[in-house]
Amino acid sequence: MKKVRSICQDCHCQCGVIVHKNDDGIVEVKGDPDHPENEGFICIKGRTSPKFATHPDRVKHPLKKIKDKSEEKWEKISWNEALDDISKKLTRVKKQYGIKSIAFEHGTGTRPSMIATSLLANALGTPNVVSTDLHICYAPSLIAEDLTYGQSIMMEKGPDYENSDCIMVWGANPLIAHPTKGNEIIKAIRKGGKLIVVDPRETQLASKADLWLQVRPGTDDALALGMINYIVEEELYDDKFVEKWCYGFNKLKERAREFPPAKVEKITWIPEDEIKEAAEEYAKAQSAVLNHRVAIEHNINSVQTDRALAILIALTGNVDKKGGNIFTELPEGYISLADLLGENRKFRLDEDVEKDRIGAEKFPLASGPKAPLPFVNAILLINAMDKGYPYPIKATICSGGNPVVNCQNTKKVINALKKLDLFVVIDFFLTPTAEMADYVLPAATWLERERHADAPYMNFISTAKRVKNPPSECWDDIKISIELAKKIPWANREYLPWDDVEEYNKWRIKEMDLTFEELKEKGYLTVPRKYEKYKTDGFDTPTGKIELSSTILKKYGYDPLPNFKEPPESPESTPELTKEYPYILITGGRYIEYYHSMGRQIDELRKRVPDPEVEIHPETAEELDIERGEWVGIETPRIENKKVKMKAKLTSIIHPKVIHARHAWWLPEAPGPEHGVLDHNINLIISDDSPRDQIVGSVPDRGTLCKVYKL
Numbered sequence: 001m002k003k004v005r006s007i008c009q010d011c012h013c014q015c016g017v018i019v020h021k022n023d024d025g026i027v028e029v030k031g032d033p034d035h036p037e038n039e040g041f042i043c044i045k046g047r048t049s050p051k052f053a054t055h056p057d058r059v060k061h062p063l064k065k066i067k068d069k070s071e072e073k074w075e076k077i078s079w080n081e082a083l084d085d086i087s088k089k090l091t092r093v094k095k096q097y098g099i100k101s102i103a104f105e106h107g108t109g110t111r112p113s114m115i116a117t118s119l120l121a122n123a124l125g126t127p128n129v130v131s132t133d134l135h136i137c138y139a140p141s142l143i144a145e146d147l148t149y150g151q152s153i154m155m156e157k158g159p160d161y162e163n164s165d166c167i168m169v170w171g172a173n174p175l176i177a178h179p180t181k182g183n184e185i186i187k188a189i190r191k192g193g194k195l196i197v198v199d200p201r202e203t204q205l206a207s208k209a210d211l212w213l214q215v216r217p218g219t220d221d222a223l224a225l226g227m228i229n230y231i232v233e234e235e236l237y238d239d240k241f242v243e244k245w246c247y248g249f250n251k252l253k254e255r256a257r258e259f260p261p262a263k264v265e266k267i268t269w270i271p272e273d274e275i276k277e278a279a280e281e282y283a284k285a286q287s288a289v290l291n292h293r294v295a296i297e298h299n300i301n302s303v304q305t306d307r308a309l310a311i312l313i314a315l316t317g318n319v320d321k322k323g324g325n326i327f328t329e330l331p332e333g334y335i336s337l338a339d340l341l342g343e344n345r346k347f348r349l350d351e352d353v354e355k356d357r358i359g360a361e362k363f364p365l366a367s368g369p370k371a372p373l374p375f376v377n378a379i380l381l382i383n384a385m386d387k388g389y390p391y392p393i394k395a396t397i398c399s400g401g402n403p404v405v406n407c408q409n410t411k412k413v414i415n416a417l418k419k420l421d422l423f424v425v426i427d428f429f430l431t432p433t434a435e436m437a438d439y440v441l442p443a444a445t446w447l448e449r450e451r452h453a454d455a456p457y458m459n460f461i462s463t464a465k466r467v468k469n470p471p472s473e474c475w476d477d478i479k480i481s482i483e484l485a486k487k488i489p490w491a492n493r494e495y496l497p498w499d500d501v502e503e504y505n506k507w508r509i510k511e512m513d514l515t516f517e518e519l520k521e522k523g524y525l526t527v528p529r530k531y532e533k534y535k536t537d538g539f540d541t542p543t544g545k546i547e548l549s550s551t552i553l554k555k556y557g558y559d560p561l562p563n564f565k566e567p568p569e570s571p572e573s574t575p576e577l578t579k580e581y582p583y584i585l586i587t588g589g590r591y592i593e594y595y596h597s598m599g600r601q602i603d604e605l606r607k608r609v610p611d612p613e614v615e616i617h618p619e620t621a622e623e624l625d626i627e628r629g630e631w632v633g634i635e636t637p638r639i640e641n642k643k644v645k646m647k648a649k650l651t652s653i654i655h656p657k658v659i660h661a662r663h664a665w666w667l668p669e670a671p672g673p674e675h676g677v678l679d680h681n682i683n684l685i686i687s688d689d690s691p692r693d694q695i696v697g698s699v700p701d702r703g704t705l706c707k708v709y710k711l
């Protein structure tokens with residue numbers, strides 16, 4: 001039996017693993033007890049990754065869609081033919097519509113598709129790199145924390161859980177969505193740390209909390225402002241820290257006065273006493289951390305909600321201190337994702353070209369040349385494909401994204417994709433998105449690639465070894481970008497200068513004191529935590545301080561202070577509509593079994609979670625005459641004449657007025673090309689329309705109205 005140390009990439013945790021293999025193939029994948037991220041932990045996705053990699057339905061060759069009069073079918077072609085064809089078609093689109101009409105789209109987590117698509121887009125000269133979901137995942141936090149601190153402070157490695165006396169987790173369920181962090185939190189509370197959880201559902205973590213605040217979906221901004229109010233009015237804030245390091249305290253104090261806890265109780269449904277107790281626990285703790293995730297970004301006020309949370313950290317002086325939220329660092333000399341794609345990226349197009357990025361004018365802090373991680377909002381891309389606004393998108397290469405499943409307003413996405421002259425998808429399986437492509441290119445899984453494993457919010461890098469060769473002709477995404485650039489005569493190879501993946505991997509550590517081979521042997525490299533770095537480095541904001549009142553937001557014409565926005569449809573804002581649609585819909589709670597739309601082919605996972613589920617409180621189910629396990633219909637007011645069918649899961653972890661529908665469902669076994677998306681995917685009834693968040697364009701995936709009924 002041979003053992004290979006590697007890094008699982010079936011979600012963004014990047015756990016160290018030891019893969020046991022013999023001559024017949026992989027026998028077992030175990031957690032690596034020595035790896036700093038997971039210390040031996042492994043989840044079921046990681047354990048079943050060999051089944052994913054060897055699944056018979058996996059795409060193993062480049063495919064070309066042949067369109068006869070009556071039918072469409074897939075034909076296997078060589079890489080050479082695929083890349084030649086794609087190169088010629090991109091050239092034609094460029095000549096006819098201009099380079100901006102070519103876009104690249106990437107998904108999240110499991111492959112280097114974000115880097116691969118961005119570098120190839122640069123080489124071709126188009127500014128249009130689209131993320132399927134950044135507008136509702138990560139970008140709002142990144143922008144908010146960048147505006148406030150000049151860098152990120154709340155993402156996974158930011159909170160110093162192990163040394164903390166109080167942990168406040170807001171809109172996140174790390175035991176399921178980021179289990180390595182969830183495990184750290186459990187260890188910390190066993191040592192005596194207090195746990196406060198803010199969530200509309202009594203999640204696994206909430207059930208272990210000292211205090212669980214069951215917030216009304218979409219009102220986290222009001223809750224944070226209520227806590228700021230109480231901390232300021234009761235003088236629980238760290239006055240010395242605020243005076244020395246923060247800008248705009250008096251303005252913030254004025255704004256927070258509008259949110260006394262009694263008023264916030266009415267907005268959020270959380271009793272006033274609980275709001276005060278949470279604020280007091282958090283502010284009075286010797287050290288406290290605050291961690292949030294995407295739930296608070298799924299509304300129309302995501303950046304300001306994130307800002308309010310970021311401000312709580314500053315007010316209580318829990319900045320970059322032991323047991324607080326710290327600024328993470330990667331090893332010196334390492335060329336990180338941020339160095340490749342962030343504000344000071346190594347490769348960038350002329351500013352005039354970047355100004356022409358779709359959305360640069362509408363969302364300058366998300367899509368403009370100076371954005372911390374510029375990207376095109378997927379909703380605006382779909383509009384450009386569909387309506388040609390602000391200009392037409394005619395060709396798209398989509399790598400690791402699955403927009404038909406994961407973008408809001410599924411029908412519109414499908415119609416828009418049909419209007420493309422060229423659609424290329426790089427993926428593992430024929431997903432509902434891949435089914436719409438002209439070409440499908442087969443991607444390699446983490447077991448089949450050699451790579452650097454990092455994330456901008458980690459304090460270590462790892463090197464993942466290849467465990468097995470890819471089946472047939474599956475390629476690393478970086479290799480696909482390099483080889484396609486070689487085929488396109490007008491591609492500027494300065495943006496993609498490597499000859500192969502090996503050269504690229506070596507380049508990323510060329511300024512470090514070790515070789516890729518040495519790093520591979522070492523496995524990982526950690527940067528020891530350093531505290532209070534701001535005392536020498538300051539804060540990278542215009543005032544050099546933590547900006548409670550943001551000078552940048554003011555300059556761009558936005559409200560410089562965090563504020564509250566009632567969701568556009570809610571019992572408060574649309575009481576008449578609420579009579580017909582009486583429940584608040586939330587989506588997107590994670591399963592440990594699936595990473596977004598992945599894994600539905602794997603029997604072992606599917607046995608555990610076979611069907612799309614909607615969580616309904618038992619009292620609500622009784623009123624609606626809905627039985628456990630029964631198929632129900634869900635409708636929302638903004639997408640007319642469409643319903644999603646899900647199986648009722650009755651559970652009292654949810655408020656009787658709130659319904660939680662699982663996201664990213666498609667059924668590989670159902671007939672293509674849609675594979676059940678038009679029946680079971682919640683995005684079918686989530687609107688992409690305005691109002692959206694003013695700064696980043698997020699939409700209310702959580703906190704819109706719905707009705708539910710027996711089918």
Ligand code: SF4
Binds near residue numbers: 015043045
């Ligand atoms: S949490 Fe699971 S899927 Fe994610 S990296 Fe770790 S083992 Fe892999």
